[in-house]
Amino acid sequence: MSQFFFGKTDLVQLTANHSRPFYFYNLDDAVTRARAFMKHGTRVHYAMKANSNARLLQAFAREGLGVDVVSLGEMQKALALGLDPKKIIFSGVGKDREELESALQHRILQINVESFEELQHLEAICQERRAHMDIALRLNIHLEAPTHKNIQTATPESKFGLDQRQLPDVLGWLKASPRRVKLKSLTVHIGSQILDVPVFEKMSVEIGKIYSGVKAQGFSLERLDLGGGLGIDYKTKGEDDLARLEQYMKVLLQSHATGAEIMLEPGRFLVARMGVLLAKVVYVKKTADRQFVILNAGMNNLMRPALYQSYHRIEPLAPREGSENYSIVGPICESTDVFAADRRMNVVERGDWVGIFDAGAYGAVMANTYNESQLPAEWSVLNGAMEVT
Numbered sequence: 001m002s003q004f005f006f007g008k009t010d011l012v013q014l015t016a017n018h019s020r021p022f023y024f025y026n027l028d029d030a031v032t033r034a035r036a037f038m039k040h041g042t043r044v045h046y047a048m049k050a051n052s053n054a055r056l057l058q059a060f061a062r063e064g065l066g067v068d069v070v071s072l073g074e075m076q077k078a079l080a081l082g083l084d085p086k087k088i089i090f091s092g093v094g095k096d097r098e099e100l101e102s103a104l105q106h107r108i109l110q111i112n113v114e115s116f117e118e119l120q121h122l123e124a125i126c127q128e129r130r131a132h133m134d135i136a137l138r139l140n141i142h143l144e145a146p147t148h149k150n151i152q153t154a155t156p157e158s159k160f161g162l163d164q165r166q167l168p169d170v171l172g173w174l175k176a177s178p179r180r181v182k183l184k185s186l187t188v189h190i191g192s193q194i195l196d197v198p199v200f201e202k203m204s205v206e207i208g209k210i211y212s213g214v215k216a217q218g219f220s221l222e223r224l225d226l227g228g229g230l231g232i233d234y235k236t237k238g239e240d241d242l243a244r245l246e247q248y249m250k251v252l253l254q255s256h257a258t259g260a261e262i263m264l265e266p267g268r269f270l271v272a273r274m275g276v277l278l279a280k281v282v283y284v285k286k287t288a289d290r291q292f293v294i295l296n297a298g299m300n301n302l303m304r305p306a307l308y309q310s311y312h313r314i315e316p317l318a319p320r321e322g323s324e325n326y327s328i329v330g331p332i333c334e335s336t337d338v339f340a341a342d343r344r345m346n347v348v349e350r351g352d353w354v355g356i357f358d359a360g361a362y363g364a365v366m367a368n369t370y371n372e373s374q375l376p377a378e379w380s381v382l383n384g385a386m387e388v389t
């Protein structure tokens with residue numbers, strides 16, 4: 001019987017009792033990465049949009065991480081799991097009244113405000129409720145991050161953040177009369193899946209200058225939130241990840257002299273590598289010019305390839321002799337349901353299992369029931385204990 005170890009788990013043994021596609025998370029890997037962040041002494045608010053698995057969130061909370069939420073649903077989930085409201089920050093471009101009121105009611109640490117309109121709305125709600133709220137202004141500093149255009153968030157066209165050109169007006173409004181919203185922080189997030197450390201340095205220098213300028217105008221800023229966005233090289237197994245993290249932390253901590261407490265909102269870097277989507281070969285379909293490996297998992301389980309043409313390593317768990325060029329696709333009735341258009345892979349046959357690797361971030365959270373399919377189960381291991389959550 002063959003074996004395929006992922007961390008300490010034999011995936012061949014794990015799949016023996018399954019027939020449907022499912023995710024498996026090696027939470028020990030996520031915890032190791034969380035510690036690598038935490039050792040630098042910054043506040044770390046895990047961007048739970050990347051993966052909101054309950055067992056993962058609790059493991060991170062035990063390591064001292066807070067969370068960055070972007071919806072009422074995420075905030076309620078974090079609170080229901082017992083996460084400390086003073087370790088919750090709330091980002092997002094379209095927070096409605098119910099979401100803002102709920103953030104006030106639970107006295108979370110900070111709301112990251114993304115527009116003048118949201119700021120005025122929040123102030124009005126604070127007045128009605130005679131409450132105060134600490135806020136960060138999320139600035140769009142017009143910095144094009146080298147990443148897929150669909151995950152850039154700081155270009156002039158982007159919907160995210162307050163356009164930096166509006167900052168003087170916003171500061172003037174804040175100063176014009178006593179406000180119940182308290183400006184405690186500035187924040188920036190330029191995009192996701194960024195491997196280029198120098199662009200983070202540029203970002204950090206830029207926002208550092210703005211931070212010092214705002215402070216010089218008499219605002220009692222305390223914290224500088226430098227967002228998330230550090231990527232992983234999906235073509236590798238992660239040999240360089242931790243070295244890249246060290247470079248990233250170095251530039252973020254050394255490229256400005258604001259004296260601010262630094263906050264970070266990493267998502268992908270913490271959780272992408274811990275996850276594998278396991279899927280079974282339904283057919284190997286041969287046509288005149290192609291061979292399709294049709295899996296029972298598709299874009300309904302993992303949308304990233306269909307959304308951003310993203311690359312995932314795919315490997316059979318019990319490789320057979322020889323290799324072929326395959327189009328590896330899912331069963332969904334969409335032509336974009338393709339995991340890899342032309343991929344050299346060991347020979348597979350009907351009934352074989354494959355692993356689609358580095359699927360821990362923006363995988364299960366985006367899964368949907370298109371074509372009336374079932375959501376994939378999420379199995380995980382932590383300290384040797386296997387659970388489904």
Ligand SMILES: Cc1ncc(COP(=O)(O)O)c(C=O)c1O
Nearest residue numbers: 047192193228229265266267268
């Ligand atoms: C405001 C904010 N912070 C943090 C993140 C996490 O980004 P990443 O998963 O790339 O670290 C995102 C995701 O794009 C975001 O929008």
